[in-house]
Amino acid sequence: AQKVTQAQTEISVVEKEDVTLDCVYETRDTTYYLFWYKQPPSGELVFLIRRNSFDEQNEISGRYSWNFQKSTSSFNFTITASQVVDSAVYFCALSEAEDNAGNMLTFGGGTRLMVKP
Amino acid sequence: EAQVTQNPRYLITVTGKKLTVTCSQNMNHEYMSWYRQDPGLGLRQIYYSMNVEVTDKGDVPEGYKVSRKEKRNFPLILESPSPNQTSLYFCASSFTGTGRTEQFFGPGTRLTVL
Numbered sequence: 001a002q003k004v005t006q007a008q009t010e011i012s013v014v015e016k017e018d019v020t021l022d023c024v025y026e027t028r029d030t031t032y033y034l035f036w037y038k039q040p041p042s043g044e045l046v047f048l049i050r051r052n053s054f055d056e057q058n059e060i061s062g063r064y065s066w067n068f069q070k071s072t073s074s075f076n077f078t079i080t081a082s083q084v085v086d087s088a089v090y091f092c093a094l095s096e097a098e099d100n101a102g103n104m105l106t107f108g109g110g111t112r113l114m115v116k117p
Numbered sequence: 118e119a120q121v122t123q124n125p126r127y128l129i130t131v132t133g134k135k136l137t138v139t140c141s142q143n144m145n146h147e148y149m150s151w152y153r154q155d156p157g158l159g160l161r162q163i164y165y166s167m168n169v170e171v172t173d174k175g176d177v178p179e180g181y182k183v184s185r186k187e188k189r190n191f192p193l194i195l196e197s198p199s200p201n202q203t204s205l206y207f208c209a210s211s212f213t214g215t216g217r218t219e220q221f222f223g224p225g226t227r228l229t230v231l
């Protein structure tokens with residue numbers, strides 16, 4: 001069965017530091033999708049990125065970047081020059097093409113990021 | 118505005134008192150699901166529905182029921198709530214067969230069972 005592991009339960013950094021959140025996944029499928037969601041203190045889930053298993057290109061969006069490496073089954077998330085507003089719980093998730101037609105998300109346990117001023 | 122709504126947002130109840138958490142989406146999505154979020158465990162799927170009158174169990178279905186009589190609504194029913202169902206609940210929706218796109222999540226319902 002699929003599994004997502006976020007080994008870092010809590011990370012604390014000082015504003016302007018770079019920080020990387022790790023995500024390691026397990027799947028037997030060759031077709032799958034990886035996601036990152038942000039959960040700010042207000043509680044809602046904010047979609048950040050989706051990546052399919054055939055696209056290993058890294059992606060950058062402003063201060064956010066993602067490193068997808070199939071060889072190590074990892075999909076790490078880096079925030080450059082962190083800000084206090086980045087403080088949140090971040091979830092990595094996986095969906096497999098055959099699970100609910102690709103709709104079911106398997107989540108990691110989440111990483112709580114605290115950015116101090 | 119495209120959205121998923123849940124009600125109530127907060128609920129404190131007692132063991133054994135039946136309750137329903139409603140979920141509604143206005144995006145004409147076929148797929149809807151319920152997740153619960155617990156510390157250190159992330160979100161786990163309770164039930165899902167591929168379309169009207171089509172529902173199935175997720176990873177943690179015990180103690181829950183759902184129904185899908187209309188496309189837009191997917192209520193979560195706790196017939197006899199117990200303290201271990203104290204959790205944060207999220208409803209989600211998307212188009213079917215499109216795990217390649219984002220799922221839309223509701224704002225969450227924080228349930229406490231005493």
